[in-house]
Amino acid sequence: MAKATIVMFSGDLDKALAGFVIATGAAASGWDVTMFFTFWGINIVRDSNKKALEKKEMVEKMFGSMMPEGVEKLKLSKMNMGGMGTSMMKKRMKEKKVKSLKEMIEDAKELDVKFLVCDMSMDIMGLQKSEFIDEVDEIVGVGTYLKESKDATVTLFI
């Protein structure tokens, strides 16, 4: 069976969309797909309705509040124009019947795409497991990403 692993490094809306279009497309065709959320990409799987369970340090609160808290807050990497470009893009996607990122994430999960979150990034940015969306399967190290990639045909860094 074909297999793909995708490092989701970026937290930009456009790149997140690209990643999920490929991930859901592949999974829908029967591929085994693993996404490894790291660095800014971790923000894609944050849930703004969830709370940290352990007390946060000052700097952790700062990091947390400065980064986009989940899928609805992501911005385009280009032409954001104070949010206007991002809104236009979302509107345009709706008109063209392209699913929203949130819907793609749900689809990915239903298609058994594996969601791994990088433990080192989580730690550095002061995020906690309880703050992520339910779709996240596991908090893991780079070793797990590598193990998953060992027999992958497609390996992308986004």
Add this chain to the structure above:
Amino acid sequence: MAKATIVMFSGDLDKALAGFVIATGAAASGWDVTMFFTFWGINIVRDSNKKALEKKEMVEKMFGSMMPEGVEKLKLSKMNMGGMGTSMMKKRMKEKKVKSLKEMIEDAKELDVKFLVCDMSMDIMGLQKSEFIDEVDEIVGVGTYLKESKDATVTLFI
């Protein structure tokens, strides 16, 4: 035979150059190479001398005019400095006898690199097939990219 597929997501000059250096290098060594132009990367294959055949909506005209219209309009992702950095880079490439992006695209085509354009991106951005350079082979969905990637050795996202 070795095979490479490259997702051309970025519309920055430097990243486009990197993609085409790898694509033409691989194709010249006998590799089978497919490039999949999506999102901002679609701008690389726009032809400023060509026109849309169907009427465009307001928002489509806006998108179209705000994005770089083809290879000559692309800017560096860093050190663009109002265009000065981009000019310097082009001048420098010429001095060092490095081909221009336009020439690399022609080379790629001569070496049978396959040019695929993402239908979803085209649709969202309101571009039409008639606006692309002749080098484009086909407008396709992500499924075609995946099929091409199934037996690829090198798979890159640029």
Add this chain to the structure above:
Amino acid sequence: MAKATIVMFSGDLDKALAGFVIATGAAASGWDVTMFFTFWGINIVRDSNKKALEKKEMVEKMFGSMMPEGVEKLKLSKMNMGGMGTSMMKKRMKEKKVKSLKEMIEDAKELDVKFLVCDMSMDIMGLQKSEFIDEVDEIVGVGTYLKESKDATVTLFI
């Protein structure tokens, strides 16, 4: 044996870290790893204590001084905030006992990660072999990168 090749295109601190976390992680697990430093990524392997041996043209000096001179000068691609974000990130990494980029580079070398520098980029940017850190193995063309990638499982563009 598993094998990975990583194109280090970006000269941003966060992306460089991501690249080296993967490279050292893979090499520590016995993978054969090759890094190909090109474009802005070349700045990662510049050594600020080393000097050019041949006379530089004006434009080469300009390029050289405008780009970050080695690992200590790299900035985050996001949230740099005039350097404050970058400092915070480094401090945070130290607290969390994550190695610095400099240490990761040393580890990579000890683990036999191969460091290749793109000759074309070096030439365009007017850098010279004598200006790089000792860890660099060879100055090569894209053909060498492709040869290395031919039997790689993981191929990334960062």
